[in-house]
């Protein structure tokens with residue numbers, strides 16, 4: 001999976017858990033929390049969806065790595081390697 | 088389950104117009120072997136079908152695990168429950184109102200259909216010797232009302248909300264809710280009342296609780312209003328059961344878990360009605376104290392953890408009075424929720440006094456159950472109560488106090504609906520003893536434990552790997568929304584545990 005696809009994977013999850021959010025202009029370097037109306041349950045859902053869709057496990061000590069799209073990409077690059085984007 | 092069974096469970100006899108029952112009323116007789124059809128092993132066994140247990144079970148099932156749900160009562164739902172009475176009455180126990188967050192949680196962890204049945208309460212009223220006003224309890228409207236009623240500076244009230252919103256679980260500095268209210272609104276007992284009373288009704292907390300518990304719960308509520316489930320608790324639980332069945336969860340009622348089995352220091356399963364069932368992980372939705380002290384047992388735990396658990400204080404309990412309006416009679420729309428009191432001043436002690444002058448009336452109009460062609464009117468009065476006050480009464484005193492509670496409640500109601508007594512064909516009361524009897528919550532605790540219980544709950548799996556707890560605990564994880572979300576949080580940890588355990 002390319003870096004761009006990892007971003008798409010995360011945005012796809014956010015779109016599904018929060019259909020009312022506008023995700024078209026997310027700045028990859030800024031914390032997701034500061035741009036979208038996401039609470040701690042939303043982050044938990046991202047973790048659960050990563051597990052469900054991609055079999056990727058994020059232990060709770062690593063949640064901080066999901067702060068922005070860029071940090072997601074860095075953290076997930078190895079874990080998502082070779083996986084197909086699920087829509 | 089048939090209607091027959093449901094009524095039998097409460098086994099009532101009408102005594103003229105008034106129907107009363109003691110907390111020693113019969114429970115449904117056990118089926119020969121309620122867990123006969125259970126398999127020998129599961130990935131997850133859930134003990135208890137409160138909202139946290141149900142939701143935890145569903146989340147685990149949707150993540151692909153084999154789940155078994157065991158409930159000691161004949162009905163599912165725990166405190167999210169209802170009962171039926173002759174005359175077509177259906178009484179909801181804990182469907183008074185929850186924050187808007189339930190819409191999102193129901194959509195994600197249950198179904199869109201359930202989420203779409205959540206509706207906003209039209210009106211909430213306060214009435215006591217210090218103030219009276221009606222509000223939608225949205226942030227805007229409530230702020231308008233308190234600014235007006237108490238002549239406050241709007242910016243100051245907003246700064247109070249913002250302060251509350253920023254509070255986080257990890258920065259509990261020991262300030263109490265009472266101290267915080269005093270700091271923001273010094274000497275204003277009336278303002279403290281407006282901010283605290285609804286929260287005490289919602290979770291049994293007092294002014295002595297850590298301010299953080301108030302901050303989190305109040306912020307959840309102070310947003311888009313107070314919401315309820317259209318259709319009634321019975322419809323909600325029925326829909327949840329269907330979803331669980333569709334997701335492959337094996338569910339058994341009348342299934343009393345006696346023990347959590349621990350082998351080689353980790354969880355190995357449960358013993359239920361004398362039978363052992365293996366499990367790779369267990370989620371207990373029973374009270375945290377009973378989970379640790381009774382289900383796991385001291386021999387499996389370190390003494391300091393046992394001490395820590397023993398020191399956890401339970402939350403308060405409740406009394407309720409269930410009032411059924413005769414079929415064919417109507418009552419006017421008063422409000423949906425009425426926080427009322429005849430006590431001159433507000434204190435946390437008065438609210439849970441044996442003979443408190445403060446109560447919440449929930450009015451259920453036909454709109455509560457729009458699917459029923461002849462849905463009627465019911466009114467449920469709730470007040471906070473102490474186990475200690477009710478526990479020691481002998482049968483005669485107990486009946487007398489229950490009757491006195493009913494009379495006080497009806498007198499109070501007459502003030503808002505003159506002549507209502509003539510329209511009533513069913514009244515009964517429940518007390519901390521009733522809650523204890525039906526839910527097996529120690530001391531009839533309605534809202535789990537005080538704040539310190541959360542730490543024990545969250546650390547349980549460090550002491551017994553594979554064993555988790557979810558359910559009302561620590562004040563912030565209570566109520567419908569709190570327990571549903573805690574079920575999800577815990578399920579997520581369990582999935583992680585099962586993944587790691589498998590990899591090893």
Ligand SMILES: Cc1cc2nc3c(=O)[nH]c(=O)nc-3n(C[C@H](O)[C@H](O)[C@H](O)COP(=O)(O)OP(=O)(O)OC[C@H]3O[C@@H](n4cnc5c(N)ncnc54)[C@H](O)[C@@H]3O)c2cc1C
Nearest residue numbers: 135137138139159165166181183184344533558559566567
């Ligand atoms: C009077 C009252 C009014 C309330 N009103 C509201 C309200 O308006 N809004 C709101 O949001 N919240 C309200 N609440 C609070 C809310 O109902 C509870 O916080 C919530 O339902 C508790 O869910 P829970 O998951 O903790 O489990 P519980 O409801 O406590 O359920 C636990 C379940 O586990 C079962 N169990 C326990 N031990 C065993 C065992 N050993 N084996 C098998 N099964 C076992 C029990 O039978 C029970 O079914 C109210 C509570 C009360 C008492």
